[in-house]
Amino acid sequence: MRLNLVQPAFDLPDDAPLEGEMIWQGALAPLFMILDLPQQEASGDLDATIKIAGTIESPEPKGMISLKNGRYEHLPSGFLATDLALDARLDGLKLTIESLAAQDGNGGRISGAGSAGLSPEGELLADLDLSLDGVTVVRRVEARAITSAQLKFEKSPAIHRLSGRIEPTRADIDIAKSLPDDVTSIEVTEIDSRVARMDGGDDDTGDQGLAPPDERPLALDLKIAAPRRIFIRGRGLDSEWALDLDIDGSADTPLITGSARLVKGAFDFAGRRLILDNGQILLTGNANPDPLLDITARDQIDGLAIVLQLSGPLSAPVISLQSTPSLPEDEILARLLFGEQVSDLTPLEAMQLASALASLSGGGGLDVIGAARSTLGLDRLNIDMGGEDTAGTRLTGGKYLTDDIYLEISTETGTGITTGTIEWALTRNLGVRSEMSSSKDNSVSLRWSWSY
Incomplete structure (x- = not known):
């Protein structure tokens, strides 16, 4: 080792031998905080012993890592893993996860295994398998989802892919508790993303910096299948759906094809309960998805059979009213809203009817x-x-x-x-x-x- 006293710096030759040992026996939380992952928490009892040999140019770390009584929580989604246990082996630049097991606090089980490491060129290599059995993956006020899944993540010079099959066993979505449409998005303008250096220069490290990350997007090959028990409720809607979706493309631009099909449902409208007898939502794999709607509701009022249909793209749906025997839309809506003919409506009821008709025709209405x-x-x-x-x-x-x-x-x-x-x-x-x-x-x- 050479020490320069004029401009203090350590100069270690690449072939300088390494010898050392790192031992951690204690709480995981202080180490997890170093990662600075927002809205994520982790704790547990960590036991790690790593011995380092080799040279500066070719370090050879080896050791064992064990985690017991672990707990991980992702606050935005409400995902929780408890009783987390991990056994892993480090051999050179490769980490092998021999066993991973956890509970979700609600009877679900998580397990996994695989390996991750770095190639001699510094590229991430990974082959990880994850299994979910009845795991609550979303636990929020407005949504809750329980699913089983078999997932695989692969990363190599030839592959960067997440694949697998997801089978939701139950999902409950309350659209009445979701954010309103008028929540304002704040546009952020980045003035200067450079990090100032102590010597006043910019942060351009040129070829001396870290190797640039792999710019290839994560490819997706996922199948989502749920024959029933996808419940959507709120704002008068009480419905159950089935899902059959394929997700391809990339994580940056997912391409979703398939459909959501109505199992059963009803819609409470103006004090009346309309039965949903047909419903389908189609996704056609566009980069900017705009699902196509085809939903029909029916009601019977004093011998008048009423059919309300919602169709067209989600961005511009069309609502139409039909009846048997055939009547104009304003007359159908008057019967549906007030149980009376248009000629018998009060002035206030007439104004409400005009507003409803304007909404049906795509206008805002009064x-x-x-x-x-x-x-x-x-x-x-x-x-x-x-x-x-x-x-x-x-x-x-x-x-x-x-x-x-x-x-x-x-x-x-x-x-x-x-x-x-x-x-x-x-x-x-x-x-x-x-x-x-x-x-x-x-x-x-x-x-x-x-x-x-």
Whole structure:
């Protein structure tokens, strides 16, 4: 070894021998934090002993790595692996995973094996197999998915591919709890991505830096098959679907072909329950996917058979109404919304009908109720015109006072009775509901719910 005192630097010859040993017996978490992986957490008991021999030019590390009582969590998706156990062997620049096993905290099992390392040229080489058996891969408020899968990741000078078969056993998607359409995306402009150096120069290391990463995109060869139990609910929809999809292309530009087929379902619309008797969503493998919809719902009102059809691309769907005997769309919609002919509608009902017709034809329409709700600053506003067996029109308005407290006021024009309701969510599963009425019919109830 030579030491330059004028410009301090170590100069080690390439053939200088190496000899050393690294031992870690303790918590995994401090080492995982060094990786700086956002919104990911890992812990466990790590036992690693690595001996280093060879030379500076050709190091020869060897050793064993063992992890017990491990836990890994991916916060954005809610994926969780518990009781994580890993046994691996390091031999030179190759790491062989002899066994990998974990639970998902919900009865699912994860297992895997394979190897990863570096070629003499510094290129990543990998051959990894992963097996999922009833694993909860998504655990969020708006979505939950349980799946089994056989996956294989291959990386070599000739191959860079993820392949396998995915068989979801159950998925629950609540579209009412997903983000609204008006969430604004923030455009980020990168002013200068260079990292300043201590000597004032730029970060261009030229040929002296690390070898550039493999620019080949990850190729995909995946099959997704679910004969049923893909549930989509919310905003009036209660449906079950089957999936048959092929995913090709690359991770940067996946090409999805196949279909989602309706098993059964219904749609609650304007207080009526329409039965979904046909439904198919087609994906044709375009780089910019725009699924084609073909969904039909039916209802029967006073001898009038009504068919509502949703068709066309997802980006510009077309909604049409037909009936037997045949009637104009405005007459069909009036029967569907209010159970009356157009000539018998009140002025407010006529305005709501005009808005609905504009929406069916692709226009925005005049959303009277929505505009009033926005002007009053309410979270919910509903006008129920009632029927022959009800006490006139019911006007209901509600607002969240905090994230956990909801206040709702309802009044009936026919009886003059006003009712106030307060709902307080104590925990995710436990809540208190208090109802006070001008008719002196007051109550307090404790509500408990559990999603399973």
